[in-house]
Amino acid sequence: MSDFVLVERPRPHVALVTLNRPERMNAMAFDVMVPFRDTLAGLSRDNDVRVVVVTGAGRGFCSGADQESPGRIPGIDGLTVSTIALRSMELLDDVVRTLRRMHQPVIAAVNGPAIGGGLCLALAADIRLAASGDAYFRAAGINNGLTASELGLSYLLPRAIGSSRAFEIMLSGRDVDAAEAERVGLVSRAVEPDGLLDACYELAERIVGFSRPGVELTKRMLWAGLDAGSLEAHMDHEGLGQLFVRLTTRNFEEATRARRQGRPPRFAD
Known part of the structure; x- marks a missing residue:
């Protein structure tokens, strides 16, 4: 550039x-x-x-x-x-x-x-x-x-x-x-x-080792928390972000398997 x-x-x-x-x-x-x-x-x-x-x-x-x-x-x-x-x-x-x-x-x-x-x-x-x-x-x-x-x-x-x-x-x-x-x-x-x-x-x-949507949404929620008008409104946003990652990826299941197998998780998403 x-x-x-x-x-x-x-x-x-x-x-x-x-x-x-x-x-x-x-x-x-x-x-x-x-x-x-x-x-x-x-x-x-x-x-x-x-x-x-x-x-x-x-x-x-x-x-x-x-x-x-x-x-x-x-x-x-x-x-x-x-x-x-x-x-x-x-x-x-x-x-x-x-x-x-x-x-x-x-x-x-x-x-x-x-x-x-x-x-x-x-x-x-x-x-x-x-x-x-x-x-x-x-x-x-x-x-x-x-x-x-x-x-x-x-x-x-x-x-x-x-x-x-x-x-x-x-x-x-x-x-x-x-x-x-x-x-x-x-x-x-x-x-x-x-x-x-x-x-x-x-x-x-x-x-980098964590899931992309997990990292991106965590960053967004942290910044949104600094701007939030109320705890209640911010908790609603946090919950939606968590549900999005939980329901649209297999990251949670992979993390559970990795812990059981004593290895680092391999997140595909």
């Missing part, structure tokens, strides 16, 4: 997507974000891919808005400055939405700074692992005379770590290192930098 976005297949059914603009700490220039969005959308439709890992090249995960060389926004000919601003925000919002809507679980391998919009990209992933000593997180808008709320951050961060911590981090503009991020639940784990991708691949391979 672009030299700024690399795609590899490091393990069967696992795709690695790398933001590849290390000289700018993988900042969110539009000539990076457009192919990144389109690459994610393509992988979501790739039925051979069961898990997607996202990381950054070089020392950074993503340093947020590129204030020096933002690139050209597509489709803005004839528009005024105000409308161009709306189109640019809409495009970046769409990147976050695309990450969240992918069929496959997305693991963010946060190898370095995740600043501003980079923090938002990490939060839009389903699972986050961070490189100890190298990764840190910052809600940078407040430091730049803007709001810290952008690209879903004021929605996603409180749901990840709780409201009080989110308020403090977003209003102070301070850095959160990998150790603190693990402690407060911003990431699942902090691991040694040299082992970051391998840890993500091991987790991905475990997920």
Whole structure:
């Protein structure tokens, strides 16, 4: 798609997507974000891919808005400055939405700074692992005379770590290192930098071993639970998802046989 976005297949059914603009700490220039969005959308439709890992090249995960060389926004000919601003925000919002809507679980391998919009990209992933000593997180808008709320951050961060911590981090503009991020639940784990991708691949391979509809519906239910207006409504959705997998696959029977035979299950669906 672009030299700024690399795609590899490091393990069967696992795709690695790398933001590849290390000289700018993988900042969110539009000539990076457009192919990144389109690459994610393509992988979501790739039925051979069961898990997607996202990381950054070089020392950074993503340093947020590129204030020096933002690139050209597509489709803005004839528009005024105000409308161009709306189109640019809409495009970046769409990147976050695309990450969240992918069929496959997305693991963010946060190898370095995740600043501003980079923090938002990490939060839009389903699972986050961070490189100890190298990764840190910052809600940078407040430091730049803007709001810290952008690209879903004021929605996603409180749901990840709780409201009080989110308020403090977003209003102070301070850095959160990998150790603190693990402690407060911003990431699942902090691991040694040299082992970051391998840890993500091991987790991905475990997920690949489960049934496709089971994994996809679990992801949907988890996100739906964050949006749910009531426990009762959400439990209805969970029940329908569970019934769908139970009645349309033979996964439960296979899992039962596998346990009896002392072997891993082999899910056909």
